[in-house]
Amino acid sequence: MHAPSAPIVYSFVNPEELVDSLATFIVKAQKESIEKKGRFTIALSGGSLPKQLGGLVGKPGVKWDKWQVYYADERVVPLDHEDSNHRLCVEELFSKVPIPSQNIHTIDYSLADDLEELADAYEKELIHEFAQKDAARFPVFDVILLGVGPDGHTVSLFPGHELLSEEDRWVAYITDSPKPPAQRITFTYPVINHGARVVFVASGAGKADTLVTVLDKPEEGLPASRVRPITPGQVYWFVDEPAASKLQYPRTAFRL
């Protein structure tokens, strides 16, 4: 097996260019995926990420009916709660585009009293999508979109947490998230690291120090540094100049 490829970092002069280029990247990935297998599988994060998806609204070439959307992590709150990642994605994107609601796979909040059952149910949604169609040990998402928190966490994988060593499950639950709300479900590393294109998005000067640790000092082992997709998967970073301002890591010119 080949070693994972090094992250590719695209840096943009301003947030608008980042948003537009991210949309272009996603549409290209969508086109390739649909040509190959007739559908496009994408996983979204919450936090600041949904706001970066505005470039998809009205973008030519998006085949919304071919999208199958999952959440790479989700807070265990009602779907219309202000902490819900799904709610954020609806507000920022899905309320503005013609995506069939059955193509958006949310958690089943009616199972919130039993987090193990809730995580199992979400894992079964993934199995239905991937194991049946692709006969895969782990799902291979066409695109997984990730954010990074100030402590270097990504999805709901937090520094020092036991879930960082989960090797078997696709979806795990957490009851002690250091960032509220405490109860969440999250994709595990095996799922993230099987992604075809795993894309971090970071905007603003508030992310600058975190990016230095994650990209320039991967040996520190922050959760975001441990995202290293198995070849031929590739990790990308879409960052704006304020977020990249302290970075030594080389940038690549964005050309598709």
Ligand SMILES: O=C1O[C@H](COP(=O)(O)O)[C@@H](O)[C@H](O)[C@H]1O
């Ligand atoms: O709690 C979460 O935080 C991360 C990072 O969020 P950001 O606001 O710092 O971008 C996010 O990617 C994750 O989905 C979310 O649940």
